[in-house]
Amino acid sequence: MLSLMIFIPIITSILLFIIPLSLRITKIISLLASTIVALLSLKVYSDFQAISSLQFVEQYAWIKSYGISYHIGLDGVSLGLVMMVALLMPLIGIGLINRDKKGFWLNLLLAQGGIMGAALSLDLMLFYLFWETMLLPIFFMIGLYGYGRNSFISMKFTLYTIFGSLIMLLGILFLAIAYKNQFGEYSFALNDMSQVVLSEKESLFTFLAFMLAFAIKVPLFPFHTWLSDTYRSASTGAVVVMSALMAKLGVYAMWRFLFTLFETTSNELSLYFIILGLFGLIYFGILAMHQSHLKRLFAFSSASHLSLIVVGIFIYDVYGLLGSSYFIVAHALSSAGLFLMVGMLYERTKTHSLEALGGIAKQAPQFGFLFAFFALSTVGIPGTAGFVSEVLIILGAFNYNIYVGFISATSILVAILFVFTMLQKTIYSKVQSATENFYDLSKSELIALIPIAILIVIMGVFPNYFLKQIEPTALDSISKTATIQGAK
Numbered sequence: 001m002l003s004l005m006i007f008i009p010i011i012t013s014i015l016l017f018i019i020p021l022s023l024r025i026t027k028i029i030s031l032l033a034s035t036i037v038a039l040l041s042l043k044v045y046s047d048f049q050a051i052s053s054l055q056f057v058e059q060y061a062w063i064k065s066y067g068i069s070y071h072i073g074l075d076g077v078s079l080g081l082v083m084m085v086a087l088l089m090p091l092i093g094i095g096l097i098n099r100d101k102k103g104f105w106l107n108l109l110l111a112q113g114g115i116m117g118a119a120l121s122l123d124l125m126l127f128y129l130f131w132e133t134m135l136l137p138i139f140f141m142i143g144l145y146g147y148g149r150n151s152f153i154s155m156k157f158t159l160y161t162i163f164g165s166l167i168m169l170l171g172i173l174f175l176a177i178a179y180k181n182q183f184g185e186y187s188f189a190l191n192d193m194s195q196v197v198l199s200e201k202e203s204l205f206t207f208l209a210f211m212l213a214f215a216i217k218v219p220l221f222p223f224h225t226w227l228s229d230t231y232r233s234a235s236t237g238a239v240v241v242m243s244a245l246m247a248k249l250g251v252y253a254m255w256r257f258l259f260t261l262f263e264t265t266s267n268e269l270s271l272y273f274i275i276l277g278l279f280g281l282i283y284f285g286i287l288a289m290h291q292s293h294l295k296r297l298f299a300f301s302s303a304s305h306l307s308l309i310v311v312g313i314f315i316y317d318v319y320g321l322l323g324s325s326y327f328i329v330a331h332a333l334s335s336a337g338l339f340l341m342v343g344m345l346y347e348r349t350k351t352h353s354l355e356a357l358g359g360i361a362k363q364a365p366q367f368g369f370l371f372a373f374f375a376l377s378t379v380g381i382p383g384t385a386g387f388v389s390e391v392l393i394i395l396g397a398f399n400y401n402i403y404v405g406f407i408s409a410t411s412i413l414v415a416i417l418f419v420f421t422m423l424q425k426t427i428y429s430k431v432q433s434a435t436e437n438f439y440d441l442s443k444s445e446l447i448a449l450i451p452i453a454i455l456i457v458i459m460g461v462f463p464n465y466f467l468k469q470i471e472p473t474a475l476d477s478i479s480k481t482a483t484i485q486g487a488k
Contacts, residue, residue, distance in 0.1 A: 001044060002056050002072050002120050005037050005086060010113035010133075013106045023102055027093075030105040034090035034112065041086030048079055050468050052476035054122070062126075067176070067186035071123040076473035077321075080329040080466070081119045081252050085112065085245055088336050088452070092244075095340040095448030096237050098347075104145060104237060107137035111241050115249055124172045125188040127257075128165070131213075134246060135161055141238035142230065153233040160226045164213035171209030175261070178202070194260050207262040207269070214258075217250030218306050221280040231299035232352075236343025239295065243302050244336035248328045251309050255321070259477060270314040274400075277314065278407050280307030285414035289421070294342050294352040297422060298335070301378060304415060305331050311408060312393035315400040321474040322467060323392025329466075330377075330385030330459060337374040337452040341367070344445060345426075349434040354422065359431030364440035368427045370449050375423055377456050379415040385459035 012033040016026055048055060057073035074082055089112045099105070114134030121127035135158065143154035172188070178196045180186050187193065198206065216223045231239055258266045284304035291297035305327070312324030344367070345360075346352060361368030380386035390412060398405030431438075441449070459466055 001040055002074065003058060005040050005044075005082070006072070006113055006117045006120065006130075008033050008037055008113075009089075009109040009116070013109035013113070016102070016106050016109075023100060026102050026105050027097065030109055031090055031093045033109060034093055037112070037116075038086045038090050041083050044074075045079065045083055045469075048074075048469060050076070050472055052076070052472040057122075059122075062123075065186070066188070067179075067192075068125045068188050069123050070126060071189055072117075072120040072126075073122050074120055076470040077255060077325045078119055078252065079469055080325055081248060082116065084248070084329045084332045085115050085119065087455070088244060088332065091448045091451055092237070092240055092336060092340065094444055096343070097444050099145075099237065101145060103140065104235075107141050108237060108241070110134075111137040111141075111245070115241075115245050118249055119252065122190045123188050124175070124190060124193060124257075128169055128172060131168075132162075132165060134249075135165070138234075138238055138242060138246070141241075142234045145235040146233045146238065147235070148233045149229075150233045153229050157226050157230045161213075161216055164216040164223075167209045168213035171206045174202075174206055174209075190257070190260055194263075196261075203262055203265045204269075207258060207265045210257055210261070211254070214250045214253045217253075218247055218310070219250075219303060220307065220310060221276060221283060221303075224280075224284075224303055227299050227303060228296050231295050232293060236339065236346075239343075240336050240339045243299070243339055244332040247302065247306055248332050251306060251313070251324070251328060254310070255313055255324075255477075266314075267316065270316060273314045274311055274404060277307045277311035278404065278411070280304065281311065281408070281411045282414065285411060285418070289414065289418040292354045294345070294354065294357075294422075294426075295339075296352075297354075297418070298338060298342065298378075301415060301418070302331070302335055304411075305378065308390070308393060308408065308412075311404070312396060315396050315404065316478065317396035317399045318471075318474050318478045319392045319399065320396025321477060322470055323389045323394075323396060325470045325474065326385065326392065326459075326463070326467060327389035330389045330456065333452050333456050333459075334374055334377040334384075334386060337370070337449055337456075338378060340448065341371050341374060344441070345371075348438050351434050354425045356432055356434045357426040358429035359427075359435050360438055361427045363431060363435055363438040366441045366446070367438075370441070370453060372423055372427055373453055374449075375419050379412065379419050383457060383460045385456050385463070387460055388463040 054073040054075050059069055059071040062068045062070050111134050114130050117130030139154055139158045143151050175193045176186055176188055219227050281304050284300045288297050288300035309324045309327050312320040377384040377386050380390040394409050397408040
């Protein structure tokens, strides 16, 4: 079933590229493929057992002589990421239904398959292939359908991320060779590579090789220099995929690979990444406060919240890990809805400038309400999934250190401040020339946005139903860390 969820979008994309079909038929088939994956994900969720071990595991020999296999599976933490990708993609497609380029729909499907494959991979070479696969459609979506200097920005973003990926590949190959030297055969299986014994220096440099690729993708300070220009120039579809899906995969990969392959090194370096996360939380929040361009504002806001997720992961506390895992899904939903609406706003006004907007609540009350809801849900207002996530991370931060907890809690006020300021300018101030003819949401836009909003509320009101799936994996991960710390 997991293989179907990976390859239905990829194969559909390839077939649509080969077979000359009309744009309308291409849209229908693309939405159908994404919907089938969403339905399969619901079946996986219903059959998933709340235990710490991997489930739905599939493993087949691929390149036997080098120990490379097709090996996939999921546990409580990856379940949330997989469900989020599967459920969001058809809604993103519906929200962007008026996109009139066939290539846009092909790339959207290819990105979905790549992200899904990377989230489920348990073989490092397989993970690397899917990690690179999801980059290609974003390169084309920015270069072909973006704005301004989109060709230059597309190349800059791609070279930046490929550099990090190639460094990670060197780390993967180093681990494979080390495994061969110690066990007499090659293997790229995650569990096998976790048994490799490395010296302190070898572990540090290999850890940093992986961390560089993940830090660029998130992005984590100071690897964020691609962020502002890329979000500004990218089309709505590319921004939604990057913010809601790809960035969350970067954070998830830190937990999945760094904690599995480099348990001791991750624990020893945790304080540095907590400090880096706290700095990014405040730094990106301040940058967001000074933006007059909506997409740049939300780009820095997203980076700030992702920095909080990094803090939650590296404090090595069960509340922190639960909150971070939950926040991956919660923030993905909020940012997907928000960036979809930013795209809809641009279609109506042809501007992203805060100064040119105003009076939207009066002109289009449905639009104004949902835009305010998604904006506030990103900062975790009570009753939303983001609130539950932030409370859990802050509880874990206070368990780790009172100062870390205090900074984590108070820095969220920065996000609330700039979000309220933004809403006052765009929604509640007087009508501007750009918003004089602003019209309300269409049926297709409502169909895309309302399910996302409902899911955010359900996850905020009934969190235990979802957290119980994550808790066994989180507890198992924390118990391993406690063992390492005890040994030290």
